[in-house]
Amino acid sequence: MIFVLLPFICYTAVFFRKENYVEQMGLYLIVILTFVSIHSIIFRAKSQKPFFALSQPTIAIFLFGCIASFILIVWWFGLPILTAVTLLYLLVFCGLIYRLLLFWQASKLDNYASDAVPSFYEYTVAQLKHEEALRKEFTNYLHDDILQDILSMKNLLHKAGKPEVQQLLDDTLRKLTSSIRSQMQAYHPKLLKNLTFKENLQSVLDSITNDSNTTVALECKDDIFLVEPYTMLICRFARELTVNALKHSHATRIEVKLQQEHDMIALQVSDNGDGFSVTTDNPSPHHGLSSINEQVTFLNGHMTIKANPEGGTNVDIRTPMKGDESYASFVGR
Template sequence: MTEFNPEQVRFAIIIATLVMLMMAIFAIVFVIYYQHKRLDQEKKLRDVEKSYQRILLETALRSEESERRRIAQDLHDDIGTMLSLTKLSLNQLAKLLYKDESRLAPIQPGAAHLNTPRAELTLNKAQSLVEETIVHVRRITRDLVPTTLDQFGLVAGIEEFIHRMDDSYALSVHFHCEGEDIPRQSPKVELALYRIMQELVNNAIKHANCDEIVIGLHLRQGKIELQVTDNGKGFDATTVEAGGQAGLGLRNIESRLSVINGEVDYQKLDIRGSSAKVQIPVEPQRSEKPEPLHPFRRTMVKG
């Protein structure tokens, strides 16, 4: 029978202990590596999902703008043309109604005279309705496709929006802008900011019960800041979102901001009213191009 001396036993125990330690270390390293690999894959999956969601949002927004342009084109080409022809026909009818009595045929007893005050009043009312409808169609077309925004930039687009509002709403709208310091951005960014501004102003008109709105556009610390403030009854975005009451307008704002890497901060003012501040990073300076003449200030807009 073979006998082991204490040194051999001690050596065997050390070897076995080292093997077990190596196996334990290997198992720990494998688990850590596996966890790291799994977390890395989950992060990549989240990035892919976020990128995919962003692509879907951009596609949806492009489709929305494309549909807006199609509707605006139909309004301009079809409805606008029909209204113009209707206006022309009414003008021709007015000439027939207002022609000299000497040129009219003798009126038979009991026959209705066409050139009566009632007929004139009806014609004038029809002409006024057609004129008003043409004005509304043009306004809707400009709202659907802000051509001033495309040609002259965000500042001119907001100024035109306010100029049209002065004739439609009984409230005061002010615009403060450091226009000379704000560079032109890509059409996607300018259109997103313009739509967000529209949504914020429309929300203030519909829900805030205000009589004054202030729009600010500034360049601060490498970011473009758009701020819309009203003196209405106030708006607590945190309470609305926590209660699941956020409407389509707020969700549209969040969607547009996610596409252009922007953020929004809603504040309920202490005295009265609320404020929404939107910030987006300034894009790299685009190549210098001569800008067309500004439609309101009649000066050259700097890019």
């Protein structure tokens, strides 16, 4: 408002004795009222952001100093009033343009930051959803795979003296043991300290393909080194992606490729199966992929899913490796 009223006051103070210059000043009042109305409508719908980051007393002192300095310069050089006002508005205009450029640059940075790193609220909600999904999955596993077999064995206990019943009980117990061990590996793969990371990863992949005709090939350097918790995370990602390929793609060959250069980890799992129509932005039809994509995002990484030219699906994960302190909360999830 000050930049609308200031020229009006200055013009009136200079030319109020000259009728030819002030006889149309009523139109200027109409313009001022129109501007005030538009200004109030705009900021009634949307709150106005503070123009300065300083406190009001500091702003007042700063503006007083600027105005006093400007008047002193005008008086020292003997500039005409019209020239002084024009120069003042040119400086104000340049300042507004500079502030607009700063605002535009800050908006770009804010958008990039919001896209790259989820907010604390988004992180918390996503973690709660992930934990709730794990609880539901574990409950379904206990009910469908464990409880039903236990109830079946309970019903057969009174016939335990028969050889065929004993064999059935033995087979059921072996099945339960295998199922529980497999589920333990899914939630928390067991990595032996006396083996290299490649050997541990190979062991994890072999454990899920023992009863399958699908060939799983691991391409990885023997001396690859990952810090905690990335060893557990990468093993879990590789296992989950391989299990997804075995379940959904009907592939005969699955290739797992792991590379680590400088501070970047690259995991690629591809198959020659049927493939499926799913994108990285919307992997919801496959809970495993959705969970992996969520965790990779929280690690400031990126996961891409695309079809192989020769058939099948390729999943590529790239994430920075930043040490064992920052993401320790992911271990055991």
